[in-house]
Protein backbone atom coordinates (compact mmCIF):
# COMPACT_ATOMS: atom_id res chain seq x y z
CA UNK A 1 0.00 0.00 0.00
CA UNK A 2 1.36 3.38 -1.02
CA UNK A 3 0.21 6.79 0.21
CA UNK A 4 0.17 10.07 -1.71
CA UNK A 5 -0.07 13.64 -0.46
CA UNK A 6 -3.21 15.67 -1.19
CA UNK A 7 -0.89 18.42 -2.47
CA UNK A 8 0.86 16.13 -4.92
CA UNK A 9 4.52 17.03 -4.42
CA UNK A 10 5.64 15.14 -1.30
CA UNK A 11 7.31 11.73 -1.56
CA UNK A 12 5.02 8.72 -1.93
CA UNK A 13 5.36 6.72 1.30
CA UNK A 14 4.48 3.32 2.72
CA UNK A 15 2.50 2.83 5.95
CA UNK A 16 5.48 3.14 8.28
CA UNK A 17 6.47 6.34 6.47
CA UNK A 18 3.05 7.98 6.87
CA UNK A 19 2.75 6.84 10.48
CA UNK A 20 5.97 8.64 11.38
CA UNK A 21 5.60 11.60 8.99
CA UNK A 22 2.19 12.90 10.12
CA UNK A 23 1.81 15.89 7.81
CA UNK A 24 3.30 15.50 4.32
CA UNK A 25 6.38 17.59 3.48
CA UNK A 26 4.38 19.72 1.00
CA UNK A 27 1.87 20.61 3.75
CA UNK A 28 -0.69 18.10 2.45
CA UNK A 29 -2.27 15.06 4.10
CA UNK A 30 -1.53 11.48 3.14
CA UNK A 31 -4.25 9.27 1.64
CA UNK A 32 -4.05 5.77 0.11
CA UNK A 33 -3.04 5.81 -3.55
CA UNK A 34 -5.77 3.23 -4.09
CA UNK A 35 -8.51 2.07 -1.74
CA UNK A 36 -8.49 -1.58 -0.68
CA UNK A 37 -11.89 -3.11 -1.45
CA UNK A 38 -14.01 -5.47 0.65
CA UNK A 39 -16.60 -7.40 -1.34
CA UNK A 40 -20.17 -7.87 -0.14
CA UNK A 41 -19.28 -11.47 0.71
CA UNK A 42 -16.25 -10.35 2.76
CA UNK A 43 -18.42 -7.84 4.65
CA UNK A 44 -21.07 -10.49 5.35
CA UNK A 45 -18.31 -12.77 6.66
CA UNK A 46 -17.44 -10.12 9.27
CA UNK A 47 -20.87 -10.44 10.92
CA UNK A 48 -20.49 -12.04 14.31
CA UNK A 49 -16.74 -11.42 14.52
CA UNK A 50 -15.34 -9.56 17.53
CA UNK A 51 -14.22 -5.93 17.21
CA UNK A 52 -10.59 -7.06 17.38
CA UNK A 53 -11.08 -9.60 14.59
CA UNK A 54 -12.78 -7.02 12.34
CA UNK A 55 -10.04 -4.50 13.14
CA UNK A 56 -7.31 -6.95 12.09
CA UNK A 57 -9.06 -7.81 8.82
CA UNK A 58 -9.91 -4.25 7.83
CA UNK A 59 -6.57 -2.65 8.68
CA UNK A 60 -4.35 -5.40 7.24
CA UNK A 61 -4.39 -4.14 3.62
CA UNK A 62 -3.51 -0.59 4.77
CA UNK A 63 -0.31 -1.76 6.47
CA UNK A 64 1.46 -3.47 3.59
CA UNK A 65 4.48 -5.32 4.93
CA UNK A 66 5.26 -2.76 7.65
CA UNK A 67 4.29 -4.99 10.60
CA UNK A 68 4.06 -8.78 10.82
CA UNK A 69 0.65 -10.42 11.25
CA UNK A 70 1.58 -11.75 14.69
CA UNK A 71 2.85 -8.39 15.96
CA UNK A 72 -0.17 -6.56 14.57
CA UNK A 73 -2.60 -9.06 16.13
CA UNK A 74 -0.96 -8.51 19.52
CA UNK A 75 -0.98 -4.72 19.15
CA UNK A 76 -4.67 -4.67 18.21
CA UNK A 77 -5.62 -7.04 21.04
CA UNK A 78 -3.68 -5.02 23.63
CA UNK A 79 -5.16 -1.73 22.36
CA UNK A 80 -8.76 -2.78 22.86
CA UNK A 81 -8.20 -4.60 26.13
CA UNK A 82 -8.00 -1.12 27.68
CA UNK A 83 -11.71 -0.55 26.93
CA UNK A 84 -14.42 -0.96 29.58
CA UNK A 85 -16.94 -2.59 27.24
CA UNK A 86 -16.42 -6.06 25.74
CA UNK A 87 -17.90 -4.92 22.42
CA UNK A 88 -15.39 -1.97 22.42
CA UNK A 89 -17.85 0.27 20.49
CA UNK A 90 -21.35 -1.02 21.37
CA UNK A 91 -24.55 -0.06 19.54
CA UNK A 92 -27.61 1.05 21.48
CA UNK A 93 -31.07 1.38 19.97
CA UNK A 94 -32.72 4.76 20.62
CA UNK A 95 -35.73 4.45 18.35
CA UNK A 96 -37.17 1.96 15.83
CA UNK A 97 -34.45 2.67 13.25
CA UNK A 98 -32.14 5.10 15.07
CA UNK A 99 -29.03 3.90 16.86
CA UNK A 100 -26.25 5.27 19.04
CA UNK A 101 -22.72 4.00 18.42
CA UNK A 102 -20.96 4.41 21.76
CA UNK A 103 -17.32 5.29 21.23
CA UNK A 104 -16.45 6.46 24.72
CA UNK A 105 -15.57 3.28 26.59
CA UNK A 106 -11.80 3.80 26.34
CA UNK A 107 -9.42 5.13 29.02
CA UNK A 108 -10.14 8.86 28.49
CA UNK A 109 -13.86 8.59 27.72
CA UNK A 110 -13.92 9.89 24.13
CA UNK A 111 -13.81 8.36 20.65
CA UNK A 112 -10.18 9.44 20.28
CA UNK A 113 -9.10 6.45 22.38
CA UNK A 114 -10.21 4.05 19.66
CA UNK A 115 -7.45 5.26 17.34
CA UNK A 116 -4.92 6.56 19.83
CA UNK A 117 -4.64 3.40 21.93
CA UNK A 118 -3.56 1.72 18.71
CA UNK A 119 -1.36 4.59 17.54
CA UNK A 120 0.64 4.74 20.78
CA UNK A 121 1.45 1.03 20.44
CA UNK A 122 2.25 1.33 16.72
CA UNK A 123 4.68 4.17 17.44
CA UNK A 124 6.30 2.18 20.22
CA UNK A 125 6.69 -0.91 18.05
CA UNK A 126 8.12 0.87 15.02
CA UNK A 127 10.39 3.26 16.97
CA UNK A 128 11.82 0.49 19.13
CA UNK A 129 12.69 -1.53 16.02
CA UNK A 130 14.28 1.52 14.36
CA UNK A 131 16.04 2.67 17.54
CA UNK A 132 14.59 6.17 17.07
CA UNK A 133 13.00 8.76 19.30
CA UNK A 134 10.29 11.21 18.14
CA UNK A 135 8.82 14.45 19.35
CA UNK A 136 5.05 14.41 18.96
CA UNK A 137 3.31 17.76 18.67
CA UNK A 138 -0.48 17.83 18.77
CA UNK A 139 -3.33 20.33 18.93
CA UNK A 140 -6.48 19.67 20.89
CA UNK A 141 -9.81 21.28 21.53
CA UNK A 142 -10.10 18.92 24.48
CA UNK A 143 -10.33 15.22 23.66
CA UNK A 144 -7.43 14.33 21.36
CA UNK A 145 -5.04 15.73 23.95
CA UNK A 146 -5.91 13.45 26.84
CA UNK A 147 -6.28 10.38 24.60
CA UNK A 148 -2.86 11.03 23.02
CA UNK A 149 -1.23 11.68 26.39
CA UNK A 150 -2.72 8.50 27.84
CA UNK A 151 -1.47 6.52 24.82
CA UNK A 152 2.05 7.99 24.86
CA UNK A 153 2.81 8.62 28.55
CA UNK A 154 5.98 6.96 29.86
CA UNK A 155 6.96 5.59 26.43
CA UNK A 156 10.74 5.74 26.18
CA UNK A 157 10.85 6.67 22.48
CA UNK A 158 8.40 9.60 22.66
CA UNK A 159 8.25 13.16 23.97
CA UNK A 160 4.73 14.51 23.58
CA UNK A 161 3.69 18.20 23.50
CA UNK A 162 -0.04 18.98 23.43
CA UNK A 163 -1.32 22.49 22.74
CA UNK A 164 -4.81 23.30 24.02
CA UNK A 165 -6.63 26.64 23.82
CA UNK A 166 -6.38 28.21 27.28
CA UNK A 167 -9.74 28.34 29.05
CA UNK A 168 -11.68 26.84 26.13
CA UNK A 169 -11.91 23.17 27.14
CA UNK A 170 -14.13 21.75 29.87
CA UNK A 171 -12.45 21.52 33.27
CA UNK A 172 -12.59 17.72 33.18
CA UNK A 173 -10.89 17.72 29.76
CA UNK A 174 -8.15 20.07 30.97
CA UNK A 175 -7.46 18.12 34.12
CA UNK A 176 -7.34 14.83 32.22
CA UNK A 177 -4.38 16.32 30.33
CA UNK A 178 -2.61 18.48 32.87
CA UNK A 179 -2.72 15.99 35.74
CA UNK A 180 -0.50 13.52 33.87
CA UNK A 181 2.91 14.29 35.37
CA UNK A 182 5.02 11.79 33.39
CA UNK A 183 8.36 13.30 32.39
CA UNK A 184 7.75 12.78 28.64
CA UNK A 185 4.38 14.65 28.72
CA UNK A 186 4.22 18.43 28.18
CA UNK A 187 0.98 20.42 28.22
CA UNK A 188 0.88 23.88 26.68
CA UNK A 189 -2.12 26.17 27.27
CA UNK A 190 -1.96 28.48 24.28
CA UNK A 191 -3.42 31.97 24.49
CA UNK A 192 -5.66 31.50 21.45
CA UNK A 193 -8.26 29.24 19.88
CA UNK A 194 -8.04 25.61 18.76
CA UNK A 195 -7.46 26.88 15.21
CA UNK A 196 -4.42 28.78 16.52
CA UNK A 197 -3.13 25.58 18.18
CA UNK A 198 -3.61 23.64 14.94
CA UNK A 199 -1.89 26.41 12.93
CA UNK A 200 1.10 26.26 15.29
CA UNK A 201 1.36 22.50 14.89
CA UNK A 202 1.19 22.72 11.10
CA UNK A 203 3.73 25.57 11.08
CA UNK A 204 6.15 23.40 13.05
CA UNK A 205 5.76 20.61 10.49
CA UNK A 206 6.25 23.15 7.70
CA UNK A 207 9.57 24.32 9.21
CA UNK A 208 11.99 21.73 7.71
CA UNK A 209 14.90 22.45 10.08
CA UNK A 210 12.76 22.25 13.22
CA UNK A 211 10.90 19.21 11.91
CA UNK A 212 14.15 17.34 11.22
CA UNK A 213 15.85 18.39 14.46
CA UNK A 214 12.94 17.30 16.63
CA UNK A 215 12.06 14.27 14.47
CA UNK A 216 8.42 15.44 14.59
CA UNK A 217 5.45 13.09 14.50
CA UNK A 218 1.71 13.73 14.77
CA UNK A 219 -1.19 12.31 16.73
CA UNK A 220 -3.91 14.49 15.24
CA UNK A 221 -6.07 13.16 12.46
CA UNK A 222 -3.64 14.67 9.96
CA UNK A 223 -1.87 11.35 10.66
CA UNK A 224 -3.36 8.74 8.30
CA UNK A 225 -3.12 6.01 10.97
CA UNK A 226 -5.77 7.87 13.01
CA UNK A 227 -8.23 7.71 10.12
CA UNK A 228 -7.42 4.06 9.40
CA UNK A 229 -8.26 3.03 12.96
CA UNK A 230 -11.51 5.01 12.93
CA UNK A 231 -12.76 3.19 9.78
CA UNK A 232 -13.21 0.03 11.85
CA UNK A 233 -16.17 1.12 13.96
CA UNK A 234 -18.16 2.17 10.90
CA UNK A 235 -17.66 -1.24 9.34
CA UNK A 236 -18.28 -3.06 12.64
CA UNK A 237 -21.52 -1.11 13.23
CA UNK A 238 -22.61 -1.47 9.60
CA UNK A 239 -22.23 -5.25 9.46
CA UNK A 240 -23.76 -5.67 12.94
CA UNK A 241 -26.88 -3.90 11.66
CA UNK A 242 -27.03 -6.03 8.50
CA UNK A 243 -24.87 -4.24 5.92
CA UNK A 244 -24.35 -4.74 3.05
CA UNK A 245 -27.96 -6.01 2.96
CA UNK A 246 -29.41 -3.11 4.93
CA UNK A 247 -29.33 0.61 4.11
CA UNK A 248 -27.30 2.61 6.66
CA UNK A 249 -26.57 6.30 7.29
CA UNK A 250 -24.24 7.82 9.89
CA UNK A 251 -24.72 11.09 11.72
CA UNK A 252 -21.42 12.48 12.97
CA UNK A 253 -20.83 15.50 15.23
CA UNK A 254 -18.06 17.19 13.32
CA UNK A 255 -15.16 19.56 13.98
CA UNK A 256 -11.87 18.64 12.32
CA UNK A 257 -13.71 16.36 9.83
CA UNK A 258 -11.59 13.33 10.80
CA UNK A 259 -14.38 11.18 12.12
CA UNK A 260 -16.77 11.74 9.23
CA UNK A 261 -13.87 11.38 6.76
CA UNK A 262 -13.24 7.93 8.28
CA UNK A 263 -16.87 7.10 7.43
CA UNK A 264 -16.21 8.27 3.88
CA UNK A 265 -13.11 6.06 3.81
CA UNK A 266 -15.19 3.09 5.05
CA UNK A 267 -17.49 3.68 2.09
CA UNK A 268 -14.53 3.77 -0.31
CA UNK A 269 -13.48 0.33 0.96
CA UNK A 270 -16.90 -1.14 0.12
CA UNK A 271 -19.29 -0.47 3.02
CA UNK A 272 -22.53 0.74 1.42
CA UNK A 273 -23.43 4.08 3.07
CA UNK A 274 -26.55 5.97 2.01
CA UNK A 275 -25.82 9.28 3.71
CA UNK A 276 -23.22 10.93 5.92
CA UNK A 277 -24.80 13.60 8.08
CA UNK A 278 -22.39 16.28 9.31
CA UNK A 279 -23.58 17.83 12.58
CA UNK A 280 -22.19 21.29 13.42
CA UNK A 281 -22.57 23.45 16.49
CA UNK A 282 -22.80 27.26 16.16
CA UNK A 283 -19.38 27.15 14.45
CA UNK A 284 -21.08 25.95 11.31
CA UNK A 285 -18.52 26.49 8.54
CA UNK A 286 -19.08 22.93 7.28
CA UNK A 287 -22.88 23.19 7.24
CA UNK A 288 -22.55 26.42 5.26
CA UNK A 289 -20.16 24.70 2.85
CA UNK A 290 -22.47 21.77 2.13
CA UNK A 291 -25.30 24.23 1.41
CA UNK A 292 -23.40 26.73 -0.75
CA UNK A 293 -20.11 25.21 -1.92
CA UNK A 294 -18.27 28.06 -0.20
CA UNK A 295 -15.86 27.40 2.68
CA UNK A 296 -15.63 30.72 4.50
CA UNK A 297 -13.97 31.32 7.88
CA UNK A 298 -15.90 33.36 10.42
CA UNK A 299 -14.83 33.96 14.04
CA UNK A 300 -14.98 30.92 16.28
CA UNK A 301 -17.41 31.19 19.21
CA UNK A 302 -17.32 29.10 22.41
CA UNK A 303 -20.20 26.62 22.56
CA UNK A 304 -21.54 23.84 24.78
CA UNK A 305 -19.67 21.36 22.57
CA UNK A 306 -16.16 22.87 22.86
CA UNK A 307 -14.34 20.05 21.08
CA UNK A 308 -16.12 21.16 17.90
CA UNK A 309 -15.29 24.87 18.23
CA UNK A 310 -13.24 24.75 15.05
CA UNK A 311 -13.17 26.77 11.82
CA UNK A 312 -10.49 25.12 9.71
CA UNK A 313 -11.29 21.40 9.49
CA UNK A 314 -8.00 19.73 8.55
CA UNK A 315 -9.43 16.59 7.01
CA UNK A 316 -11.71 18.40 4.63
CA UNK A 317 -8.61 18.63 2.44
CA UNK A 318 -8.73 14.84 2.01
CA UNK A 319 -12.29 15.03 0.67
CA UNK A 320 -11.40 18.04 -1.48
CA UNK A 321 -8.61 15.99 -3.07
CA UNK A 322 -11.20 13.50 -4.33
CA UNK A 323 -13.71 16.21 -5.31
CA UNK A 324 -10.94 17.81 -7.40
CA UNK A 325 -10.23 14.43 -9.06
CA UNK A 326 -6.99 13.94 -7.09
CA UNK A 327 -5.31 16.94 -8.72
CA UNK A 328 -2.70 17.73 -6.04
CA UNK A 329 -1.55 20.99 -7.64
CA UNK A 330 -5.15 22.28 -7.68
CA UNK A 331 -5.61 21.30 -4.02
CA UNK A 332 -2.35 23.08 -3.13
CA UNK A 333 -3.54 26.24 -4.94
CA UNK A 334 -6.97 26.08 -3.33
CA UNK A 335 -5.52 25.67 0.17
CA UNK A 336 -3.03 28.48 -0.43
CA UNK A 337 -5.92 30.74 -1.48
CA UNK A 338 -7.95 29.63 1.55
CA UNK A 339 -5.10 30.56 3.89
CA UNK A 340 -4.64 33.96 2.23
CA UNK A 341 -8.30 34.97 1.73
CA UNK A 342 -10.11 32.93 4.38
CA UNK A 343 -12.43 31.38 1.82
CA UNK A 344 -12.70 29.24 -1.30
CA UNK A 345 -15.58 27.99 -3.40
CA UNK A 346 -16.00 24.77 -5.34
CA UNK A 347 -17.98 24.47 -8.58
CA UNK A 348 -21.48 23.04 -9.00
CA UNK A 349 -20.03 19.72 -10.12
CA UNK A 350 -18.03 19.29 -6.89
CA UNK A 351 -20.88 20.51 -4.70
CA UNK A 352 -23.28 18.14 -6.45
CA UNK A 353 -20.96 15.18 -5.90
CA UNK A 354 -20.40 16.12 -2.26
CA UNK A 355 -24.13 16.57 -1.64
CA UNK A 356 -24.95 13.17 -3.12
CA UNK A 357 -23.32 11.61 -0.06
CA UNK A 358 -23.13 14.34 2.59
CA UNK A 359 -25.90 16.32 4.28
CA UNK A 360 -25.26 18.84 7.04
CA UNK A 361 -27.21 20.46 9.83
CA UNK A 362 -26.42 23.04 12.51
CA UNK A 363 -27.59 22.58 16.11
CA UNK A 364 -27.13 25.59 18.39
CA UNK A 365 -26.68 25.47 22.17
CA UNK A 366 -30.39 25.80 22.95
CA UNK A 367 -31.18 22.93 20.58
CA UNK A 368 -28.28 20.91 22.01
CA UNK A 369 -29.78 21.13 25.50
CA UNK A 370 -33.25 20.33 24.10
CA UNK A 371 -31.90 17.16 22.44
CA UNK A 372 -30.15 16.03 25.65
CA UNK A 373 -33.37 16.65 27.61
CA UNK A 374 -35.62 14.97 25.04
CA UNK A 375 -33.48 11.84 24.64
CA UNK A 376 -33.16 11.52 28.40
CA UNK A 377 -36.94 11.83 28.79
CA UNK A 378 -37.66 9.32 26.00
CA UNK A 379 -35.02 6.69 26.69
CA UNK A 380 -33.21 7.42 29.97
CA UNK A 381 -29.90 7.81 28.05
CA UNK A 382 -27.75 10.82 28.93
CA UNK A 383 -25.93 12.29 25.93
CA UNK A 384 -22.89 14.51 26.02
CA UNK A 385 -23.37 17.81 24.14
CA UNK A 386 -21.31 16.69 21.09
CA UNK A 387 -23.31 13.49 20.77
CA UNK A 388 -26.46 15.60 21.07
CA UNK A 389 -25.38 17.60 18.02
CA UNK A 390 -25.05 14.35 16.05
CA UNK A 391 -28.38 13.01 17.27
CA UNK A 392 -30.12 16.35 16.62
CA UNK A 393 -28.69 16.56 13.09
CA UNK A 394 -29.59 12.90 12.42
CA UNK A 395 -33.17 13.53 13.45
CA UNK A 396 -33.43 16.77 11.46
CA UNK A 397 -32.33 15.33 8.10
CA UNK A 398 -35.13 13.44 6.47
CA UNK A 399 -34.21 10.08 4.92
CA UNK A 400 -36.17 7.07 3.66
CA UNK A 401 -37.66 5.37 6.73
CA UNK A 402 -36.01 2.03 5.95
CA UNK A 403 -32.51 3.56 6.33
CA UNK A 404 -30.99 2.77 9.73
CA UNK A 405 -29.45 5.97 11.12
CA UNK A 406 -26.44 5.53 13.40
CA UNK A 407 -25.48 8.61 15.44
CA UNK A 408 -21.98 8.61 16.89
CA UNK A 409 -21.74 9.01 20.66
CA UNK A 410 -18.30 10.59 20.80
CA UNK A 411 -17.79 11.38 24.48
CA UNK A 412 -18.97 10.31 27.92
CA UNK A 413 -21.41 12.86 29.40
CA UNK A 414 -19.27 13.20 32.55
CA UNK A 415 -16.66 15.09 30.49
CA UNK A 416 -19.18 17.95 30.13
CA UNK A 417 -21.09 17.93 33.44
CA UNK A 418 -22.16 21.60 33.32
CA UNK A 419 -23.90 21.29 29.95
CA UNK A 420 -25.58 18.02 30.90
CA UNK A 421 -26.73 19.42 34.23
CA UNK A 422 -28.11 22.53 32.54
CA UNK A 423 -30.15 20.28 30.21
CA UNK A 424 -31.33 17.57 32.60
CA UNK A 425 -30.65 18.66 36.17
CA UNK A 426 -28.43 15.59 36.51
CA UNK A 427 -24.67 15.92 37.06
CA UNK A 428 -23.12 12.79 35.54
CA UNK A 429 -20.39 11.17 37.66
CA UNK A 430 -16.94 10.28 36.41
CA UNK A 431 -16.06 6.56 36.50
CA UNK A 432 -14.33 5.48 39.76
CA UNK A 433 -10.84 5.47 38.17
CA UNK A 434 -11.20 9.25 37.61
CA UNK A 435 -13.08 10.01 40.82
CA UNK A 436 -10.14 11.97 42.33
CA UNK A 437 -9.45 13.97 39.14
CA UNK A 438 -10.22 17.29 40.82
CA UNK A 439 -7.72 16.64 43.61
CA UNK A 440 -4.82 15.75 41.31
CA UNK A 441 -1.86 18.11 40.85
CA UNK A 442 -1.74 19.87 37.47
CA UNK A 443 1.28 20.84 35.36
CA UNK A 444 0.93 23.14 32.36
CA UNK A 445 2.88 25.94 30.65
CA UNK A 446 0.88 28.96 29.51
CA UNK A 447 2.39 30.35 26.28
CA UNK A 448 1.45 33.17 23.92
CA UNK A 449 0.22 32.37 20.42
CA UNK A 450 3.68 32.82 18.96
CA UNK A 451 5.50 30.17 16.92
CA UNK A 452 9.04 31.06 18.01
CA UNK A 453 8.08 30.95 21.70
CA UNK A 454 6.43 27.55 21.31
CA UNK A 455 9.36 26.16 19.32
CA UNK A 456 11.88 27.46 21.89
CA UNK A 457 9.88 25.84 24.69
CA UNK A 458 9.84 22.50 22.88
CA UNK A 459 13.57 22.68 22.03
CA UNK A 460 14.39 23.47 25.65
CA UNK A 461 12.41 20.50 26.92
CA UNK A 462 13.72 17.97 24.38
CA UNK A 463 17.28 19.31 24.51
CA UNK A 464 17.33 19.33 20.69
CA UNK A 465 18.41 22.91 20.21
CA UNK A 466 19.61 24.74 17.15
CA UNK A 467 23.41 24.59 16.83
CA UNK A 468 24.98 28.02 17.48
Ligand SMILES: Cc1ncc(COP(=O)(O)O)c(C=O)c1O
Nearest residue numbers: 143255256257258259307386410
Ligand atom coordinates in the same frame (compact mmCIF):
# COMPACT_ATOMS: atom_id res chain seq x y z
C1 LIG B 1 -16.48 14.65 21.66
C2 LIG B 1 -16.15 15.07 20.28
N1 LIG B 1 -17.13 15.07 19.36
C3 LIG B 1 -16.88 15.43 18.09
C4 LIG B 1 -15.64 15.87 17.67
C5 LIG B 1 -15.43 16.22 16.25
O1 LIG B 1 -14.75 15.18 15.57
P1 LIG B 1 -13.83 15.50 14.33
O2 LIG B 1 -12.84 16.51 14.77
O3 LIG B 1 -13.21 14.20 13.96
O4 LIG B 1 -14.74 16.04 13.27
C6 LIG B 1 -14.60 15.92 18.62
C7 LIG B 1 -13.24 16.37 18.27
O5 LIG B 1 -12.59 15.84 17.43
C8 LIG B 1 -14.86 15.49 19.93
O6 LIG B 1 -13.88 15.49 20.83
Ligand SMILES: N[C@@H](CCOP(=O)(O)O)C(=O)O
Nearest residue numbers: 140141142143144220221256
Ligand atom coordinates in the same frame (compact mmCIF):
# COMPACT_ATOMS: atom_id res chain seq x y z
N1 LIG C 1 -11.91 17.82 18.61
C1 LIG C 1 -10.53 17.48 18.55
C2 LIG C 1 -9.75 18.40 17.67
C3 LIG C 1 -8.56 17.73 17.07
O1 LIG C 1 -9.01 16.75 16.19
P1 LIG C 1 -8.15 15.59 15.59
O2 LIG C 1 -9.15 14.52 15.32
O3 LIG C 1 -7.51 16.12 14.38
O4 LIG C 1 -7.13 15.14 16.58
C4 LIG C 1 -9.99 17.39 19.96
O5 LIG C 1 -10.71 16.94 20.83
O6 LIG C 1 -8.87 17.74 20.23
